[in-house]
Amino acid sequence: MKSSIVLIGMMGAGKSAVGAELGRRLGVPVRDTDTEIQAAAAATIPEIFARDGEAFFRARESEVLARVLRGPPGIVSTGGGAWMRPENRALVAEAGVSVWLDCKLSTLWRRVKQKPTRPLLQTADPRGTLERLLAERAPVYALADITVAVQDSDSVEATATRVLDALRAHRPDILEPA
Numbered sequence: 757m758k759s760s761i762v763l764i765g766m767m768g769a770g771k772s773a774v775g776a777e778l779g780r781r782l783g784v785p786v787r788d789t790d791t792e793i794q795a796a797a798a799a800t801i802p803e804i805f806a807r808d809g810e811a812f813f814r815a816r817e818s819e820v821l822a823r824v825l826r827g828p829p830g831i832v833s834t835g836g837g838a839w840m841r842p843e844n845r846a847l848v849a850e851a852g853v854s855v856w857l858d859c860k861l862s863t864l865w866r867r868v869k870q871k872p873t874r875p876l877l878q879t880a881d882p883r884g885t886l887e888r889l890l891a892e893r894a895p896v897y898a899l900a901d902i903t904v905a906v907q908d909s910d911s912v913e914a915t916a917t918r919v920l921d922a923l924r925a926h927r928p929d930i931l932e933p934a
C-alpha cells in the first residue's frame with residue numbers, strides 16, 4: 757500500500773473492528789491508537805481518564821497518532837475524538853487517506869450502550885451525550901477525504917467491503933503496491 761488508511765468517526769462506528777478486518781484482507785499492519793495508548797500507559801482508557809484526565813489522554817493520543825503514521829503504511833483506527841484536533845487532521849492528511857465511518861445515532865447507541873469502556877459516556881444521560889457529541893463532531897468528520905455511509909444492517913465484513921469499494925472509486929492509488 758502507498759499510504760495509510762485512517763478510520764475516523766464516532767464511538768461505536770466500527771473503527772476498531774472494521775480496521776482489523778481491513779488489515780486481514782489487505783495483509784497490512786493495523787494500529788489502533790487506543791490500543792497503543794493503553795499499552796504505553798499500562799492502563800485502560802477509563803483508568804487513564806480517571807487518573808490523568810482527558811487533556812493528558814488527548815496529548816498521548818496525538819503522540820501515538822504521529823508515531824504510527826511515521827511507521828509503514830497500514831490501517832490506523834483512531835479514537836472518536838482524535839479527528840477533532842486540527843494538528844491530528846494535518847498529520848493524517850500528510851500520511852494517508854481519511855475515511856469517515858458515518859453511522860446514525862441509533863446504530864451507534866445500540867453498539868455502545870452495554871459497554872462501560874468509554875469514559876465520555878459515563879454520564880446521567882449517555883444517549884443524550886452521544887447525540888450531542890455526534891451533532892458537534894459530524895461537521896468536522898465530514899472534512900474526511902472519504903465518507904462511507906454505514907447502514908444499520910451492515911456487518912463488520914460488509915462495512916470493510918464498503919470502505920474498499922469507496923477507496924477503489926475515489927483513491928485507487930492508495931491500494932497500489934508501495
Ligand SMILES: Nc1ncnc2c1ncn2[C@@H]1O[C@H](COP(=O)(O)OP(=O)(O)O)[C@@H](O)[C@H]1O
Nearest residue numbers: 766767768769770771772773867910911912915
Ligand atoms: N459493522 C458492524 N456491524 C456490527 N457490529 C459492529 C460493526 N462495527 C462494529 N461493530 C460492533 O460494535 C462495537 C463497537 O465497535 P468498535 O469497532 O469498537 O467501534 P469504534 O472503534 O469505532 O468505537 C463492537 O462490539 C463491534 O464488534
Ligand SMILES: O=C(O)C1=C[C@@H](OP(=O)(O)O)[C@@H](O)[C@H](O)C1
Nearest residue numbers: 766767768790835836837874875
Ligand atoms: O470519542 C471519543 O472522544 C473517544 C473514543 C474512544 O475510542 P472509540 O471511538 O474507538 O470508541 C476512546 O478514544 C476514548 O474513550 C474517547
Ligand SMILES: [Mg+2]
Nearest residue numbers: 771772790834
Ligand atoms: Mg475503537
